[in-house]
Structures are given as structure tokens and as C-alpha cells.
Amino acid sequence: MYLLLLILFIFFLTTFLVKAYNNTKNVMIRRININNNASTNQSLLTILHLSDLHLENISISAEQLYQKLSNEKIDLIALTGDFLDRKRTIPKLIPYLQVLDKLNPTYGIYAVLGNHDYVLKGKDLQTLVNTLTTYNCHVLQNNHETIYVDKHPVNIIGVDDFSTNRSDLTQSFSNLHHGTNLVLTHDPNIVLEMKQFDFDYLLAGHFHGGQICYPKAYHLAKMGKLVKMNMIKGLHTHDGRRFYISEGMGQTGVNIRIGSLPEITLHQFALQNEKAHTHSVS
Numbered sequence: 001m002y003l004l005l006l007i008l009f010i011f012f013l014t015t016f017l018v019k020a021y022n023n024t025k026n027v028m029i030r031r032i033n034i035n036n037n038a039s040t041n042q043s044l045l046t047i048l049h050l051s052d053l054h055l056e057n058i059s060i061s062a063e064q065l066y067q068k069l070s071n072e073k074i075d076l077i078a079l080t081g082d083f084l085d086r087k088r089t090i091p092k093l094i095p096y097l098q099v100l101d102k103l104n105p106t107y108g109i110y111a112v113l114g115n116h117d118y119v120l121k122g123k124d125l126q127t128l129v130n131t132l133t134t135y136n137c138h139v140l141q142n143n144h145e146t147i148y149v150d151k152h153p154v155n156i157i158g159v160d161d162f163s164t165n166r167s168d169l170t171q172s173f174s175n176l177h178h179g180t181n182l183v184l185t186h187d188p189n190i191v192l193e194m195k196q197f198d199f200d201y202l203l204a205g206h207f208h209g210g211q212i213c214y215p216k217a218y219h220l221a222k223m224g225k226l227v228k229m230n231m232i233k234g235l236h237t238h239d240g241r242r243f244y245i246s247e248g249m250g251q252t253g254v255n256i257r258i259g260s261l262p263e264i265t266l267h268q269f270a271l272q273n274e275k276a277h278t279h280s281v282s
Contacts, residue, residue, distance in 0.1 A: 002035065006156065019122045020212075020256035024059040029068060029261045032235060034201055035270035043150040046073060047079025047267040048105070051080040051205025052248030053185075055092045057255040058260065061161065062095035066102065066266065073104040077151070080205045080221070080246065081161065087124045088204035090131055097135035098182060109149045112158045114186035114206065116252065118166070138172050142168040146177050152271045153179030157199070162187040163206065169197050188231070188245045189224035191238050201269060202243035209233035209247030213259030233260070 048069065079098055084092055089250070100109055111132055120128055132139050140158020145237040147154050155176050160166035167190055174182075188204035210217025210232055220227045226245075231238075233247050247263045 009119065011013060020258050021059075022158065023208070023257040023261055024057075024251055024255055024260050027060050027064075027068070028247075028261050030263055030265045032265060032267045033270075034242060034267060035272060036268055042151055042270040043274050044270045045107075045149050045271060046075045047203070047269060048072070048074045048077045048180075048201050049080065049101075049244070049246055049267060050077070050249055051246035052082040052092075052114070052208060052250055052252075053084070053096065053253050054082055054248070054250030055084045055089050055096075056250075057252065058250035058257065060101045060249065065264075066099040068081060069103055072103070072266065073094075074103050074266075076147070076156075077103070077105045077109040078184050078203050079109065079111035080184055080203055081112050082116040082205065082248070082250075082252075083114075083128065083132075085116040085119040087120060087127070090124075090128055093128075093131055094135070097132065097137065101136050107136075107149070107154075108147070110156050110158065110184060111137045111139050112184045112186055112282045113139070113141065114159050115163045118161060118164050142166075142171045144172060144176065144208065146179070146214075149271055153177045154271065155179055155181045157181060157183045159183060159185040159190055161185070162190040162193075167193075169248070173197050178225070181241075182269070187224070188243060189226050191243050192225055194241075195239055199241055201267075202241070203246070203267070204243065205246040205248050207232040207245060207247075208251065209245075209260035209263075210259075211248075211251055211253075211257055211260050215259065217259075 142160045144155050144157040159172045183199045183202040185204050187206045233242050233245050249262050
């Protein structure tokens, strides 16, 4: 009897783990419309947002990523940190960067670093940054760059990782052009500190949508106030400003997902003088 129960337990556990692993291969593509009210005088900016590749545990290859995105018209690529946390993984990043460069985004690729990236120190961290820049990524660490979309200035503001106390909002927002403010950061908890810093849209990651939810992501409780506000993934609003938390591409710890799926997001952001409040997610 006990042997039978043990066999059944092993069978169900194995089945459960196989399904949890297969979930990591089920990459969702989500499309988010921001400010788009079908006005004819709006300029649209299509942003590909990828976060938390965690290349030690990722189940989608660079080629598979390209196949999913090769037919998309992309204006800008935003990478919001946690690429990897081991020196030996850096070469694995290169084919993914080559694919992103091959997508030929109109206004380029912009990246910020996350807490796992900062596990690397000194020369190893610099090697990661150099690898990103070699493949045409603008790495933003508490600074910003300005692009012009139909003559409309868009400030791409990279706020360094909040969870490791590297964020400097004053420096990040210093000497901005008047225009649309798009913030890229890793830990979305920073939005709770930004009452005095104006932004039109913010992209982040960090939580993986819980990655393992049983039935809730109780293990995220230590990861900041947003979790207690039930803001761990998707589109949210705080102080009237919208922000999006990606569920990420890769996994950390173990390469499984339960109650969460890896995602690619495409944000169609409408630039306009008056800030609208319409949005949709599909």
C-alpha cells in the first residue's frame, strides 16, 4: 500500500514539474495601447519591452524570439534589466542582442540593469555593459537620452535599480527637454517615490508575475510595497501615471512557472499634448 502511494506521489509530482517546466516555453505576446483614442493627429511609438531574461534559466532561444517578432514594426526596444548573474553567461547574451539589433528598431535599443546584473562586480559588470553597448544598446544608469518622433521630443529616462539602492531620481531627471517622459527601470517600486517626478509611462519588471503562485505569490511579500497593493504584473496606475510590470522572459531559482507565463509586450504609445486616460490590454 505504501509503495503504491509512493509511486502515485512520484507520478503526480513528475507530471506537475513537467507541466511547470513547459509553462516556461509558453511565451505570451501581449499588446498594450496607451493614450490611443484614434485621433488622426497622434504620433504613435511602438515599444518592444523585454525584461528579466535571466539567461541561466530561459526556455526561448534567440532564433525563436526572432521568429515571434520578425514581422512586427518596432520603433524602440526597452530592456528593463536582469539579463544574467554569472560571468560565464555573458556570451549567451550575444545572440539575443544580435536578434534585437536585426529587428532594426527605428529609434534604437535602450537598457537598464537589474539587481541580478549587479551580482557581477568590477570588470565582469563592465564586460556586461560593454557587451550591451557593442550590440547598439544605450545603457542608461540614472541618466536619459532624447529622441524625436515626428519632431515630438521623447525623453527616455533610465532609473537605476531601486532594490539595490542605486536609483537617483534627481540625476535621472536632470536637465530634461520639455516633452514626453518614458521611464525605464527594473524594480517598479520606484513609482511610489516619484510623486515629484513627472512621467507619462514607465516600464519595469522584477516580479516575474510571481513565477510560482500557489495560489498567490506569497514569496514576493519581501519585495516591496507594490506587492501588498496587489501590483505584481500588467498595467497599473499610481498618482494618475501609468506603468507596466512585465512578467519577464526567463526564470530565477528554478526553471519552472506556476500561475505565470513568460511574456513579450508591445506597447503602442500615442504621443499628444493633452494626456488622455484610455488604455487597453490584449
